[in-house]
Amino acid sequence: MNEHDANLGDRDHMGLSLSLFRLLPFAVALSTALAAPAKAFENIDFNVRGDDGALEEKLRNASLLLATGENDVTDPRDLVATSLAEYERLLDTLYADGRYGAVIRIRIDGREAASIQSFAVPDRVGRITVDVRPGRRFHFGRAEIAPLAPGTRQIDAFRTGEPAYSTAVQDAVDTAIDDWRSAGRAKAAVRDQDLTANHANRLLNARIWLDPGPLVRFGKLRQTKRSYVRAEAIRRIAGLPTGEVFSPEELEAAAERLRRTGAFASVVMREAETLGPNNEMDVALTVADMKPRRYGFGAEISSLDGLGLTAFWLHRNLFGGAERFRIDGAVAGITPSLANLDVEIDARLDIPAAFGTDTDAFVMAEAQMLREPAYTAWAGEAGAGVHRYFSDTLEGEIGLGYSFSRVTDSQGTRNFNLVKVPAMITWDRRDDPLRPTRGFFLRADVEPFYEFANGPGVWGMLDARVYRGFGEDDRFVIAARGQVGTVVGPTPAQTQPDYLFYSGGGGTVRGQPYQSLNFPSGGGVIGGQAFIGGQFELRYKATDTIGVVGFFDVGYLGSTGFFGGTTALHSGAGIGLRYDTGLGPIRLDVAYPVTGGSPSPNPLRNVQLYIGIGHSF
Incomplete structure (x- = not known):
């Protein structure tokens, strides 16, 4: 080390302690005491030397x-x-911007704050002045971290000649440690370090x-707290x-499997501090149960x-194994005449991991009028089936x-008596x-079926949605949805009407009456065997809670296929x-x-x- 170098101390992997740089010649004294609120104090002068507006904004945002x-x-x-506490807060921000030669002066009615003793605090404070001289940005001279996991390299931001952001040092260490952990070295850590600044x-x-x-x-997975789930x-x-060899991804996947059951309010997995025989590492699991029952309305x-x-x-948690049982009821078409009243009730039981990890079983029943x-x-x-x-x-x-x-x-x-094999992927x-x-979101449904009187057929539906935000904070969003459906096999007259397609209404073309296409x-109407629909929206977030949407929808039907027989088209x-409620927007469309x-x-x-809850798609 030459006379212009300053040793920056030691650090561990868990966090780059910016106080390690305190041997640099900063005119500061640090304390971590924080203030309790009283009432507003506005006599503060905050000055940053130089013309770096972005840095000044960072310092102002960080200022306590x-x-x-x-x-x-x-x-x-x-x-x-x-x-x-302001000294260290500003110092952290300066280090994150690569400024290791800064000077911070904080004066309380003309006295340096660091010189005020705890037993000599003034009775009143008239004005506080903060002066920051950031100095020039440093760059990396030597930037080395070793050894690295096979097949990996250090991050580009931590290389000779790059701006010496303190965050780049921390990111380099975190990335290297994560790479070793991904290679099965769960206890990888920093052994030593040498950080010096050449002013x-x-x-x-x-x-x-x-x-x-x-x-x-x-x-082993060791549960630390009892649960109503076995x-x-x-x-x-x-x-x-x-x-098996340790993998951070496998550890997170195990936690996520428990979360997605919906039976737990929280799932926390902690790695054991010490290794057991054969370098095996136990995992401590802490879960908090959700309330078992829930109901809702819409x-x-x-x-x-x-x-x-x-x-x-x-x-x-119906049987103590995180089984999920849900009953849904719906009534639609409630008008004074009740002429188009629909009633539906269905029940479904999901059994997690019934056929191994990531494969659930389910049984369901449904009744409709x-x-x-x-x-x-x-x-x-x-x-019944598997998910x-x-x-x-x-x-x-x-x-x-x-x-x-x-x-x-008509x-x-x-x-209609049908046996079917419904399949879905999202x-x-x-x-x-x-x-x-x-x-984007994609869902494909295919349902081969056999109708006892009219023979076999196949019904299918594709739902594709794409979203693209632009502008500041994605205040504008272009959203598009395409739907394509078809049924092949029986003629339209022999096909169960639920398999045929119609268009019009909130799910297809707004502005057109429900199923009007x-x-x-036979003196009535019938659906088509092919459908193509498109919905397009431009969404604008006017405030944090209010949004405005413009939309255009289009629907196309084919009586016996996409291009055969009679076709029809309409749009709205x-x-x-x-209005964003925090749980999803309330929707009003005209x-x-x-x-x-x-x-x-x-x-x-x-x-x-x-009027409804949630975006239209």
């Missing part, structure tokens, strides 16, 4: 003293304590030596691979379709079911399912308001038909109003 005006602090003891050349030399530690294997079920659901209203009500009851514009039906269904989690974003389901329905439509009154890459601004048949457009349909001579009668 400037925050006293918001936190109502005036007591002299509190102001002195806050001033002492003459404005260089920071950093050399860090790591100790990878031994190759670690998973030990311990055996918890171990089965978590699926911690005892005896509502939607449309100016044409009337009121719709939904309710559910849920048990999160439907009074749709094209048909009425009494229907029941029962089935598989392939990753955090990809999951699928397949089952076997039987359904019976008695239908009255073809008369008929019974790929969800949205940044936020409730308020997406980026990403269909085809004439409108504007909407969103829409008007654009093309297709049979509009009323009175323009006001063509206006459709939709």
Whole structure:
């Protein structure tokens, strides 16, 4: 070390302690005492030398003293304590910007805050002045960290010639440690370090030596707190691979499996401090149970379709193995005449890890009374199947079911008996399912079936959604949804009406009456065997809670296929308001038909109003 160097001390992996740099020639004295709020103090002068506006903004945002005006602090003891804590707060910000030659002066009525003794605090404080001379930014001279895990390299920000941000040093260490942990070295840590600052050349030399530690294997999962979920079920659901090489990803996956059951309010896994025989590492598990029962209600209203009500009851731990049992009920089409009243009730039991890790089992039953514009039906269904989690974003389901329905439509009154194999897969890459601004969502459903009277067929549906935000904080979002569906096999007249497609209403084309796009048949109407739909929205977040939406929807039907037989098209457009409740937005849409349909001579009668919870897609 030459006369221009200063040793910056030691650190451990858990955090880069910026106080390690205190041997540098800063005119500061540090204290960590914090202030308790009283009332506003506004006589603060905050000055940053130089013309780096971005750095000044960072310092102002970090300042504890400037925050006293918001936190109502005036007591002299509190102001002195806050001033002492201000040194380190600003120093941390300067180091994060690579400024290792800064000078900070904090004066309380002309006296340096660091010189005020705790027993000599003034009776009153008139003015506080903060002066910061950031100095020039340092760059890395030597930037070395070793050894590194095979197949990895140190981060680009921690290299000779790069700006010497303290955060880059910490990031380099964290990344290197994480790489070793991913290679099975769970106890990798910093062994030694040498951090020196050369003020003459404005260089920071950093050399860090790591100790990878031994190759670690998973030990036992040890539950530290009792739960209403059986311990055996918890171990089965978590699926911690005892005896296999340690992996941080496997550890997090085990915790996530427990969280997604919905039975636990919190799941915490902690690695044992010491290793056991054969370098096995036990994992301590602490869970807190959710309340086992939950219920909820929802509502939607449309100016044409009337009121719709939904309710559910849920048990999160039905038999003590985190089994999830849910009953849903829905009533739609509530109008004065009740002519199009739909009633539905269904129940489903999900059994986690029934067929191994990440594979659940389910059984379900459903009953319906439907009074749709094209048909009425009494229907029941029962089935069972498996649900598989392939990753955090990809999951699928397949089952076997039987359904019976008695239908009255333009073809008369008929019974349908079906055996079917419904399958579904979803790929969800949205940044936020409730308020997406980026990403996409894909869901594909396919359902081969055999109808005892009319033979085999296949029904399928694809739902694709994409989101793209732009502007400051993604205040603008372009959202688009495409739907494609088809059914092949029986003729339209021989197909169960629930498998046919219609368009119009909130789920397809706003501005058009519910299921108004269909085809004439036998003195009534019937659905099509092919459907293409598109919904497009421009969303604007006007405030933190208020949003405005403009939208355009379009729907296309084919009577016997996408391009064969008769086809029909309609569209609608409108504007909407969103009010964010924190649990999702309340939605109000006003829409008007654009093309297709049979509009009323009175323009006001063509206006459709939709109120609901959550974005339309």
